[in-house]
Amino acid sequence: MKKKIIFTSLACALLFTSGGLIYQTQASKTNVSSEVILTPSLAASDEKNHLNLPSTLDTQIEEKVMPEPNVEQFGVDLSDVAPGEVLIPEVLKITDKNSTNFSTNESTETSDLKQTNLLASDYGNGYHFRATYESQDGNEFTVLQVPIEISLETTFQGVKDFYKEPVIETEINGLPTAYVDGRVRKVVHFFTNDRGYTVTSLNASIEETLNVAQHLADQLSEK
């Protein structure tokens, strides 16, 4: 009886150990961490884009791959950035949709867009800042503040040449502006003499995206 118990215990221990070793080997081969991230429901997030999203793909599981050792990093710790470099505000504004003056942006009825993330990178020509904001109704906006690499004219032409969709030229507070009402993303670019600002959204309308850009330009001019 004792022999049987000892044999069973040993067999179980061997099974668990080998299972663990196989898992470890596979994990190191695929170079992924143990962190597993469930992607948000594609059908829900892209409902407004009218894309064909089969429900079977709603549960794609992404694994957080470990960085390859030779990858050059351009991310900058925000604590190393001098005060005053980040011009995009922590709280952005959007005019309330129900406001009668939504399109003209003259209404004082506004809601706050809370900043949910801010990242800085340096590719050698000045800081690039990327911030994300969320509105009360769940719309997400990404805002970029980047240096102008070449001349303003060349950069503006670059914007016009980049998109396949029609690029509409306009002005926000007298600043050269170009926007794209794309099928899947709405983008507004406006430029000062030395910096470019971009407001983009995957789930807001172009009117809302332009409205946020207008408020951003207003807030920047107050600085």
Place this chain on the structure above:
Amino acid sequence: MMKKKIGLTLSTVMLGSLLMLAGMAYANGFSGWPTLSKGSSGGYVSGLQASLYAMGQQPSVGAVDGIFGTGTETGLINFQTNTGLVADGIAGSDTWSEFHDWATFETYTLWYLDTSYSSTYWTSFALTNNETKLTYRVSYKGSNTSVYSGTVY
């Protein structure tokens, strides 16, 4: 007179070529990318794999290694299905055009893909070396740490 005409024609052709080259120097997204399918390899395949990461296809693609294998094909078919394209596993003009629809201009030499399909990764492309070299970079969304980078061409 004939010599002048030839000279003028040659000058026009040379100027045209120079203008064409200069015109290609800015960030132009996925314009002109070649058709890729299972068995293809190289920088453009890495660029495709990096783009598929931004589309939530990391589980299918696996490593960004420049080899168009079964994983990349599956990831591409998923992307094509999700976006209403013909799901044939071949990255042709329609596929590149769809990727371009998701791309955003950042600077004259930099553009990126950041979509709701992936909660983990975004991918950027940069022209370097006097705009003769295109590189890709796959980064975490939350922390700006890059996990893959390499050369498309």
